[in-house]
Amino acid sequence: MKSLFDWLDDRTGWRRIAHEALxxxxxxxxxxxxxxxxxxxxxxxxxxxxxxxxxMYYSPSATSxxxxxxxxxxxxxxxxxLRGLHHYMAQAMSILLVLHLLQVVIDGAYKAPREVNWWFGVGLLFLTLALSLTGYLLPWDQKGYWATKVSTNLAALTPFVGPEVQRLIVGGADYGHHTLTRFFALHAGVLPAATVALVVGHVALFRRHGIxxxxxxxxxxxxxxxxxxxxDAVACLAVLATVVFFTVRHHGAELSAPADPSEEYPARPEWYFLFLFQFLKYFSGHTEVWGAIIIPSLLAVVLGAMPLIARWRMGHRFNLVFLGLLLAGAGFLTWQARREDRGNPEFQMAVQRAERDAARAVSLVQQSxxxxPEGAAAMLRQDPLTQGPKLFARNCASCHRFDGHDGLGQARTEEITAATGDTWASLAAARSSSEAQLRAMNPQVGTVAAGTKLRVPELISASDLAGFGSRAWLAGMMDPAQIAGLHFYGGTKFKDGKMVKYVREKVPKYSPAQREQLQQVIQAVSAEAQLPAQAEADLRDAAGIEAGRKALRESLGCTDCHAFRRPDEDATAPDLTGWGSREWLVGMITDPTHDRFYGKRNDRMPKFGRDGVLSPLAVGQLADWLRSAPASQSR
Amino acid sequence: MKLSSGPVVPGEPRRIFFKAAAAAAIGGVLGLVPVLTGVWVWLDPVRRRTHSGAGAFLRVATLESLPADGVPRRFAVVAEKIDAWTRTPQTPVGAVYLRRTSDGTGPGKVTALNVVCPHAGCFVDYQASRTGYFCPCHNSTFAVNGAIDMPSSPSPRGLDELAVEIRGREIWVQFQNFQTGRADKVALS
Structure with missing residues (x-):
C-alpha cells in the first residue's frame, strides 16, 4: 500500500497538496x-x-x-x-450566506488587503440568489410560473434597455419553451460554472491572505x-440534518398545479425574496422602478463598496450599522409580508384553491x-372536477349556491346598512345565517343600530344545486316546509307557482299509501338522473322505481303539468324524462327557455349555451361536476 | 466541545486520532447522503418493470392489404405507449414483416417477423431481388422465412417470429421485442 502511495506521490505530488490544504x-x-x-x-x-x-430526469419544455x-x-x-434535498439545501444556503456575511463583516475580514475577496463573495451571493430564482421556475408549476413572471416583468423596468433585457431572459415575448431552455441553461450551466470560478478565486485569495x-x-x-x-464537519452535519428534517417533514418540495396562464395564482416569491416583494408595495405606479431596480442596486453598490468605506475612520462602524439596518429592514418586510397574507382571507382562499388543483392534477394523472402528450395543464383544463367549480363560481353563483358556497368554498357576501329594529338575531334569520357567523364577519361591530354598516351573506336567489338530481335533494323539494325556502324556489318567481302550491297544500294531506308512493316517485325521478353515486341504490330499488313511474303518471298526477317519457303538448312544467341526467342538465344550461324546460316562464336564468356565454365543453363540465357530488354531499 | 489543540501532552496522538477519525466519519456521511440518494433514484429504471403491453395481440393489418403471394410486406405496429410520464393512446411502437401463403383453401397462413435484427438491433430490409432479408448494419442475411441463410451471417439467431391470429378479416400479431446478441429469444419487458 505504502509503495503504491509513494508511486502516486512521485507522479502527482499529492502529499504536498494534501499537506498544504490541511x-x-x-x-x-x-x-x-x-x-x-x-x-x-x-x-x-x-x-x-x-x-x-x-x-437525469428533468425535461425543460412547456409540455414536459x-x-x-x-x-x-x-x-x-x-x-x-432527492428533490427535497435540493430544494431545502437551496434555502439553507441563503441562510448560511447571511451568516457567513455577518461573520466576515463583524470580524473585519473584508477590509484591506481582502477587498477583492470581498467582491468575489458579494458576487457569489448574487450568483446564489440567481440560482434560486432560475431554479424556482423549472418545475413549471403555478407557483414558480407566476412568481418568476413577476420578476421578469420587473426586469423590464430597467432603464433604457428594459424590454430588450426581458425578451432576452424570457426568450421571446411570452413565457414558453424557450423560457425554460434558457432558465435551465442558466441554472445548470452558466451560473454553476461562474460559481465554481468565483469559489476557486474566493478560496485561493482566502488562503493567500489567511484567516x-x-x-x-x-x-x-x-x-x-x-x-x-x-x-466544520459537525456544522455541515447540522446543516444536512436540518435539510433532511424539512425534506422528510414536507415529503420533499411542493409541486403545485401545472402552469396555466388562464388560471389565477397568488404569486409570491420564495420566502427569502419576500422582503423585495413587500418593498415594492410601497411604490406607486410611476415610481416602481425605484423600488424594483434603483434602490436595490444602490444597496448592492454600498455592499460592494464596504471595504473602501472601511478605510474611512468611522467606516467599519458605518458598515456594521448599514448591514444591521439592511438585515433588520429585510426581516421586518418579510414579517410584514407574511402578516398581510395571513390576515387576508382572499389570499388564503386562493392558496386553498391552488392546493386543490395541485392535488387534483396528481390524482388525475394517477387515475389515467x-x-x-399535450401535457398536464391541458388535461386539467378538460377535467370537470377542476373546471366545474370555477365555472359555477363565475357564472352561476350570483344566483345559485353549491352547499351554501360559490362552488369553490367561498361564501358570497355584500355590505348592507342596518335599518331600525335590526338585531343580530333578526339579520341572521333574514340571511339564513347564524349570529355567530355574522359576528365573525363583522368583528368591528359591537351592537347593531340603525345605520350600522355590516357585511352579510348575499341572499341566494335560485336553488342550491349541491346534490341536484339525488333522492335527498328531491325529498327536500317535496317537503312542504322546505320547498318555498331559499334552497329551492324561495328566491324565484316560482315561489308562488303551481309546484309550491301543490307541495304545500296537497302533500300534507297525503294518506300513508300516498306518502309511500311519493317516496317511490322521488326514487323514480331521481333514477332519471342516473347519478354515478346513486347507481347501486337505483339498481337495488328497481321495483320501487317502477312503481314510482306508474304513480307519477296515475295516482299522484305529476304528468298533469310535467311531461314524462312521452311527448306531451299540454305540459307546462319542465320535462321529467331524464331529469337531472347529463343530457338534461346540458340542455337546461344551454337554453332554459326551451319548451322542454321553463319555456316562456323562465325566470332570469340566462341561455348560457345558446347565447355563447359558455362553450359546449364548459356546459358539459358544469353538468359533469354537478352530477359528480358524492352521495354524502347531497342534502 | 473543546476544539483547540493545546500544548503537547501525553495522550495527544490518541486525541488527534479520534478527532481525525470523527472528522473523516462525518465527512463520509456528508458525501454519502447526497450521492447515495442520487444513485438510488438514478437506478430506478433498473428496478422498474413497466407494463409495455408486451404479449398482447394487436391489430396490424387486414387480409385485403396482404396478398397471398408469399411476398413479405412491412406494417407499422400501433399501440398505446407509456413513455415515462406520457401516455400516448395510439402511436407506432415497432414494425413487422407479414407474409401470407395460400394452400388454396381459406385465408391461408400468415407469418409475422419482427423487423429488428437479432444481432445488434438494426432495421432489416426485405430485398425482393435475393428473396430474403438483409441487415444494412453488419450484413446479416436471412431467408424469406426469417431463418439464417448463410453460415457467415453475424446474427446469432434468425429473425424473431411473432404469434399471429386471424380474426375475421383482420390480422392480429402478438408484438414483442427481444434481447439482441444471443442465440435464444428473451422477451424485453
Whole structure:
C-alpha cells in the first residue's frame, strides 16, 4: 500500500497538496465562528450532486417540465427525497450566506488587503440568489410560473434597455419553451460554472491572505486539520440534518398545479425574496422602478463598496450599522409580508384553491395512468372536477349556491346598512345565517343600530344545486316546509307557482299509501338522473322505481303539468324524462327557455349555451361536476 | 466541545486520532447522503418493470392489404405507449414483416417477423431481388422465412417470429421485442 502511495506521490505530488490544504495555520486555534465558509462549500457541492441526478430526469419544455418533475416527485422511487434535498439545501444556503456575511463583516475580514475577496463573495451571493430564482421556475408549476413572471416583468423596468433585457431572459415575448431552455441553461450551466470560478478565486485569495482571527486570541495557533476540520464537519452535519428534517417533514418540495396562464395564482416569491416583494408595495405606479431596480442596486453598490468605506475612520462602524439596518429592514418586510397574507382571507382562499388543483392534477394523472402528450395543464383544463367549480363560481353563483358556497368554498357576501329594529338575531334569520357567523364577519361591530354598516351573506336567489338530481335533494323539494325556502324556489318567481302550491297544500294531506308512493316517485325521478353515486341504490330499488313511474303518471298526477317519457303538448312544467341526467342538465344550461324546460316562464336564468356565454365543453363540465357530488354531499 | 489543540501532552496522538477519525466519519456521511440518494433514484429504471403491453395481440393489418403471394410486406405496429410520464393512446411502437401463403383453401397462413435484427438491433430490409432479408448494419442475411441463410451471417439467431391470429378479416400479431446478441429469444419487458 505504502509503495503504491509513494508511486502516486512521485507522479502527482499529492502529499504536498494534501499537506498544504490541511496544515493551514489558524491563529488562536479552531473556532466555531469560522465554519460558515465550509458549510457553504458543502451545501454547494451537495447542490451539484443532487442537481446532476435531478438533471437525469428533468425535461425543460412547456409540455414536459411539470410532467417530468411529477415523475421525479411521485413515480421514481426516492425522487421526492432527492428533490427535497435540493430544494431545502437551496434555502439553507441563503441562510448560511447571511451568516457567513455577518461573520466576515463583524470580524473585519473584508477590509484591506481582502477587498477583492470581498467582491468575489458579494458576487457569489448574487450568483446564489440567481440560482434560486432560475431554479424556482423549472418545475413549471403555478407557483414558480407566476412568481418568476413577476420578476421578469420587473426586469423590464430597467432603464433604457428594459424590454430588450426581458425578451432576452424570457426568450421571446411570452413565457414558453424557450423560457425554460434558457432558465435551465442558466441554472445548470452558466451560473454553476461562474460559481465554481468565483469559489476557486474566493478560496485561493482566502488562503493567500489567511484567516482573519477574532481577537483577542484565546489559545495557541493550530493547524486546520483536524480541529477546525472537525468543527466544520459537525456544522455541515447540522446543516444536512436540518435539510433532511424539512425534506422528510414536507415529503420533499411542493409541486403545485401545472402552469396555466388562464388560471389565477397568488404569486409570491420564495420566502427569502419576500422582503423585495413587500418593498415594492410601497411604490406607486410611476415610481416602481425605484423600488424594483434603483434602490436595490444602490444597496448592492454600498455592499460592494464596504471595504473602501472601511478605510474611512468611522467606516467599519458605518458598515456594521448599514448591514444591521439592511438585515433588520429585510426581516421586518418579510414579517410584514407574511402578516398581510395571513390576515387576508382572499389570499388564503386562493392558496386553498391552488392546493386543490395541485392535488387534483396528481390524482388525475394517477387515475389515467399517464399524461396525454399535450401535457398536464391541458388535461386539467378538460377535467370537470377542476373546471366545474370555477365555472359555477363565475357564472352561476350570483344566483345559485353549491352547499351554501360559490362552488369553490367561498361564501358570497355584500355590505348592507342596518335599518331600525335590526338585531343580530333578526339579520341572521333574514340571511339564513347564524349570529355567530355574522359576528365573525363583522368583528368591528359591537351592537347593531340603525345605520350600522355590516357585511352579510348575499341572499341566494335560485336553488342550491349541491346534490341536484339525488333522492335527498328531491325529498327536500317535496317537503312542504322546505320547498318555498331559499334552497329551492324561495328566491324565484316560482315561489308562488303551481309546484309550491301543490307541495304545500296537497302533500300534507297525503294518506300513508300516498306518502309511500311519493317516496317511490322521488326514487323514480331521481333514477332519471342516473347519478354515478346513486347507481347501486337505483339498481337495488328497481321495483320501487317502477312503481314510482306508474304513480307519477296515475295516482299522484305529476304528468298533469310535467311531461314524462312521452311527448306531451299540454305540459307546462319542465320535462321529467331524464331529469337531472347529463343530457338534461346540458340542455337546461344551454337554453332554459326551451319548451322542454321553463319555456316562456323562465325566470332570469340566462341561455348560457345558446347565447355563447359558455362553450359546449364548459356546459358539459358544469353538468359533469354537478352530477359528480358524492352521495354524502347531497342534502 | 473543546476544539483547540493545546500544548503537547501525553495522550495527544490518541486525541488527534479520534478527532481525525470523527472528522473523516462525518465527512463520509456528508458525501454519502447526497450521492447515495442520487444513485438510488438514478437506478430506478433498473428496478422498474413497466407494463409495455408486451404479449398482447394487436391489430396490424387486414387480409385485403396482404396478398397471398408469399411476398413479405412491412406494417407499422400501433399501440398505446407509456413513455415515462406520457401516455400516448395510439402511436407506432415497432414494425413487422407479414407474409401470407395460400394452400388454396381459406385465408391461408400468415407469418409475422419482427423487423429488428437479432444481432445488434438494426432495421432489416426485405430485398425482393435475393428473396430474403438483409441487415444494412453488419450484413446479416436471412431467408424469406426469417431463418439464417448463410453460415457467415453475424446474427446469432434468425429473425424473431411473432404469434399471429386471424380474426375475421383482420390480422392480429402478438408484438414483442427481444434481447439482441444471443442465440435464444428473451422477451424485453
Amino acid at each position: 496544515s493551514e495555520n489558524i491563529p488562536g486555534g479552531a473556532r466555531w465562528r469560522y465554519v460558515w465558509g465550509s458549510t457553504l462549500t458543502f451545501a454547494l457541492v451537495a447542490q451539484f450532486v443532487t442537481g446532476m441526478f435531478l438533471w 417540465a411539470w410532467e417530468s418533475v411529477y415523475h421525479i416527485q411521485h413515480v421514481a422511487a426516492g425522487g421526492w427525497f 482573519t482571527p477574532k481577537r483577542p486570541l484565546r489559545k495557541p495557533d493550530a493547524a486546520f486539520w483536524p480541529d477546525q476540520v472537525l468543527a 395512468g399517464g399524461i396525454p
